[in-house]
Amino acid sequence: MTTVIRTSDLVKRYGRTRALDGLDLQVDAGQVHGFLGPNGAGKSTTIRILLGLARASSGVASVFDAHPWRDAVALHRRIAYVPGDVSVWPNLSGGEAIDFLARLRGAAHRDAGYRAEKARLVDAFQFDPRKKGRAYSKGNRQKVALIAAFAVPAELYILDEPTSGLDPLMELVFRREIARVRAAGATVLLSSHILSEVEQLCDRVSIIRAGRVVESGTLPELRHLTRTEVSFDATDGADASGGAVFAGITDIHDAAVTDGRARFTVDSDRVAGILPALAGRHVTGLRIEPPSLEELFLRHYGDEIGADAASADEASAAGARR
Amino acid sequence: MSTVGALLGQRLRRDRWQLVLWVGGTALLAIAAIGGVAQSYGTEADRREVLAAVAANPVIMLFRGLPSGAELDAFTLFLILPFLAMMAAFMSSFLAVRHTRMDEELGRAELVAATPAGRTAPLTATVLHGFGANLALAVLVAACFAGAGYAPLGSIVSGLAAAAVGLVFLGVGLVAAQLMRTSRGANSLGVWVLLVSFVVCGLGNALGTPSADLQRIESSWLTWLSPFGWAENARPFADDAWWPLVLCGIVAVALTGLAFGLQRVRDLDGSFIAERAGRLDAPASLGSPLGLVWRLARGSVVGWAIGGLLTGALATSLGAVIDEIGTKIPAVEELFAALSKGGSLEQGMVVIFFTIVGVLAACAAVQTVTRARQEEAHGTAEQVLAAPVGRVRWLWAFLLVGLGAAFAVCAAAVLGAWLGVQAKGADASLSWDALVAGAGQLAAAAVFLVLTALVFVLAPRLTIALGWVLVLVALLLGMFGPLFGLPDWVTNLSPVAVTPVATADGVDVKGLWWLLGAVAAGGVLALGLMRRRELAAGD
Numbered sequence: 001m002t003t004v005i006r007t008s009d010l011v012k013r014y015g016r017t018r019a020l021d022g023l024d025l026q027v028d029a030g031q032v033h034g035f036l037g038p039n040g041a042g043k044s045t046t047i048r049i050l051l052g053l054a055r056a057s058s059g060v061a062s063v064f065d066a067h068p069w070r071d072a073v074a075l076h077r078r079i080a081y082v083p084g085d086v087s088v089w090p091n092l093s094g095g096e097a098i099d100f101l102a103r104l105r106g107a108a109h110r111d112a113g114y115r116a117e118k119a120r121l122v123d124a125f126q127f128d129p130r131k132k133g134r135a136y137s138k139g140n141r142q143k144v145a146l147i148a149a150f151a152v153p154a155e156l157y158i159l160d161e162p163t164s165g166l167d168p169l170m171e172l173v174f175r176r177e178i179a180r181v182r183a184a185g186a187t188v189l190l191s192s193h194i195l196s197e198v199e200q201l202c203d204r205v206s207i208i209r210a211g212r213v214v215e216s217g218t219l220p221e222l223r224h225l226t227r228t229e230v231s232f233d234a235t236d237g238a239d240a241s242g243g244a245v246f247a248g249i250t251d252i253h254d255a256a257v258t259d260g261r262a263r264f265t266v267d268s269d270r271v272a273g274i275l276p277a278l279a280g281r282h283v284t285g286l287r288i289e290p291p292s293l294e295e296l297f298l299r300h301y302g303d304e305i306g307a308d309a310a311s312a313d314e315a316s317a318a319g320a321r322r
Numbered sequence: 323m324s325t326v327g328a329l330l331g332q333r334l335r336r337d338r339w340q341l342v343l344w345v346g347g348t349a350l351l352a353i354a355a356i357g358g359v360a361q362s363y364g365t366e367a368d369r370r371e372v373l374a375a376v377a378a379n380p381v382i383m384l385f386r387g388l389p390s391g392a393e394l395d396a397f398t399l400f401l402i403l404p405f406l407a408m409m410a411a412f413m414s415s416f417l418a419v420r421h422t423r424m425d426e427e428l429g430r431a432e433l434v435a436a437t438p439a440g441r442t443a444p445l446t447a448t449v450l451h452g453f454g455a456n457l458a459l460a461v462l463v464a465a466c467f468a469g470a471g472y473a474p475l476g477s478i479v480s481g482l483a484a485a486a487v488g489l490v491f492l493g494v495g496l497v498a499a500q501l502m503r504t505s506r507g508a509n510s511l512g513v514w515v516l517l518v519s520f521v522v523c524g525l526g527n528a529l530g531t532p533s534a535d536l537q538r539i540e541s542s543w544l545t546w547l548s549p550f551g552w553a554e555n556a557r558p559f560a561d562d563a564w565w566p567l568v569l570c571g572i573v574a575v576a577l578t579g580l581a582f583g584l585q586r587v588r589d590l591d592g593s594f595i596a597e598r599a600g601r602l603d604a605p606a607s608l609g610s611p612l613g614l615v616w617r618l619a620r621g622s623v624v625g626w627a628i629g630g631l632l633t634g635a636l637a638t639s640l641g642a643v644i645d646e647i648g649t650k651i652p653a654v655e656e657l658f659a660a661l662s663k664g665g666s667l668e669q670g671m672v673v674i675f676f677t678i679v680g681v682l683a684a685c686a687a688v689q690t691v692t693r694a695r696q697e698e699a700h701g702t703a704e705q706v707l708a709a710p711v712g713r714v715r716w717l718w719a720f721l722l723v724g725l726g727a728a729f730a731v732c733a734a735a736v737l738g739a740w741l742g743v744q745a746k747g748a749d750a751s752l753s754w755d756a757l758v759a760g761a762g763q764l765a766a767a768a769v770f771l772v773l774t775a776l777v778f779v780l781a782p783r784l785t786i787a788l789g790w791v792l793v794l795v796a797l798l799l800g801m802f803g804p805l806f807g808l809p810d811w812v813t814n815l816s817p818v819a820v821t822p823v824a825t826a827d828g829v830d831v832k833g834l835w836w837l838l839g840a841v842a843a844g845g846v847l848a849l850g851l852m853r854r855r856e857l858a859a860g861d
Binding site: 048051052053054055072073074076077079081083085086087088089090091092093094095096097098099100101103104105106109115129130131132134135145 | 427503504506597599600601602603604605606608609610611613614617618700701702704705706707708709710711712713856857
């Protein structure tokens with residue numbers, strides 16, 4: 001499998017702040033790669049370097065084995081880009097802006113294939129192309145860039161929080177388009193902070209924090225690094241410490257009984273090991289929940305939320321229980 | 323009433339510096355006129371000559387007021403009143419749109435309308451705000467004239483005349499904001515009404531009837547169709563007539579009432595003139611950075627070119643008048659002689675007007691390059707540069723269109739000069755002079771083009787401010803350097819002052835080679851540096 005995007009030890013400084021601090025990222029051909037992190041983690045900076053709009057302070061970045069700054073124009077013939085906050089020209093209509101961006105990427109003026117594709121996308125995204133740019137809302141400006149990106153085939157799609165401002169129906173259309181280009185063999189780098197979107201669309205995920213990638217892998221791989229939560233109805237010996245309830249179940253963590261439910265977590269690769277013990281005690285209401293991407297994410301970012309937020313959460317949780 | 327008070331306070335706070343600039347600028351204009359008249363037309367004989375020349379060649383009244391006699395104070399108002407009124411009109415029209423349609427367009431009006439302030443309180447506050455601004459303008463202008471020792475009653479009438487026009491255009495702005503969907507559209511409508519009124523007033527005066535001694539002109543009926551005409555017919559210091567100003571008041575009240583009526587029946591964000599629907603597909607020309615830049619710039623390029631055409635026409639058609647004035651007033655004669663390097667006065671006239679053409683061409687060029695910065699700051703440049711478009715090619719498109727814009731302005735001016743010669747039956751060699759001057763000013767404008775591009779590449783955030791300041795400084799040095807008796811080398815720092823001129827015996831190329839060298843070096847440097855430059859985002 002060939003590698004489409006590769007960065008190693010990428011650093012970008014703006015004055016004293018290090019927007020990127022040794023970022024290693026690898027995206028292979030044909031992948032839909034989720035690039036996950038909150039605002040300010042360095043996602044957009046990485047993308048700007050990959051597009052040759054900014055230069056790395058140090059480190060190496062390559063796209064299709066070419067240099068993103070030096071070979072920008074040649075690379076851009078193979079890339080479609082959707083920014084996170086799309087600006088449009090105030091006195092151009094949406095249809096004109098789409099045509100203009102598509103023609104820059106090689107669509108011919110009278111290309112019937114392109115026109116049909118544009119018409120299909122305008123319809124799918126329920127977009128009114130006759131309005132002037134200044135009249136569009138955030139979501140509609142986003143559609144301009146999305147339609148222009150998907151209307152002309154590309155080998156690599158770089159999408160920076162592409163669905164911000166779209167309603168759930170339009171997100172569905174977006175996911176369908178991603179499925180289409182992936183089936184056509186394209187590679188997608190999808191930067192996002194919407195976890196469900198990444199969970200549904202992406203083959204691999206890289207989690208970025210403070211300018212470096214802290215976790216990278218397929219979702220199953222990442223899940224293995226975390227613990228699965230197991231819970232069941234606690235029918236016998238239900239005291240808060242749960243000593244009797246959990247007797248004989250090994251290698252478990254965070255065991256507790258609350259509201260008549262016994263809960264514990266177990267390393268994800270040891271789930272099979274506890275099943276005989278559970279089967280032996282005829283548990284009811286058994287639930288085994290693999291970690292969500294949210295939990296993976298919070299593992300890396302949980303400490304940032306801080307003690308205040310945590311205590312507030314506990315207080316509200318206690319209130320809910322009452 | 324308390325909500326109106328709160329809204330009024332917010333408007334005052336938001337506009338405090340802007341209004342200080344408008345009102346202060348208008349007062350400075352009055353002070354400059356007082357000083358200028360005392361210096362250039364110090365004796366009554368001078369002023370009589372000028373008024374007689376004006377009566378003989380009324381075209382000049384398109385740019386001046388209504389002659390009401392050669393007394394110092396009345397003569398000053400003849401020169402400056404239309405422009406005082408124009409300042410008040412621009413200030414008021416923009417103010418009206420800013421606090422109504424612009425708030426609505428940006429969604430702020432929605433927040434306010436959802437409070438107990440309701441539908442009309444913001445409009446009431448805007449009217450009070452605009453009234454207060456014009457009152458301040460009237461008081462300050464009157465104080466300037468009275469402070470210079472002019473008669474108190476005439477000073478007050480002068481201030482009121484300017485402010486009365488301001489109030490009419492407050493109404494125009496309010497109605498335009500009701501009619502149009504965008505603040506840009508409303509401001510354009512306001513400016514068009516303003517310019518048409520201004521020209522109609524000047525035409526009416528030009529078609530008017532001079533008195534026997536040529537010192538006073540009675541406006542024709544055309545002038546009475548324009549608020550500027552009403553203000554001028556108050557004739558401060560001569561007649562001090564108040565009743566033409568009542569006409570302004572009536573129209574201002576009528577327009578304001580109309581705006582309230584429209585506001586009552588209209589949805590928030592609604593408009594009476596819908597914005598035209600855009601095109602479904604882009605025209606074939608919109609497929610490259612060059613096509614985009616031309617599309618963005620073409621509207622304003624046409625505007626600058628019209629300015630060039632008019633300036634060129636005046637350069638040759640006004641020659642006869644200036645000949646008359648110039649030979650009689652030494653200060654004027656000196657100025658033209660200094661500029662034309664010993665050519666005839668008519669040739670000097672062409673040079674001085676084509677200096678203005680050069681400034682217009684520089685403005686068109688600088689404005690085009692500043693669009694590159696606007697594209698970058700606004701975020702649209704990012705999408706273009708993420709497509710297969712190199713940075714150098716992208717900047718090149720702006721330079722090329724900027725050069726084309728400057729060329730269009732100069733070419734229009736040469737055409738205008740030729741038309742002027744045809745219309746007045748003036749000396750045909752003036753067309754040749756205009757061609758030389760126009761070509762030379764194109765080179766000067768190109769210098770500003772590459773300078774602005776260099777600023778854009780090296781210090782993007784300063785592009786817009788520095789680009790315009792360069793043009794302004796060059797204008798001041800080039801136009802007024804000779805008048806103020808600055809050393810030649812200072813005047814010659816201004817590109818518009820060192821362009822080739824036609825003289826009695828051929829063409830003096832002056833600094834042409836320096837200009838072309840600067841353009842070539844600056845252009846290559848800007849494009850070369852652009853190769854290394856990152857995209858500089860935001861603010």
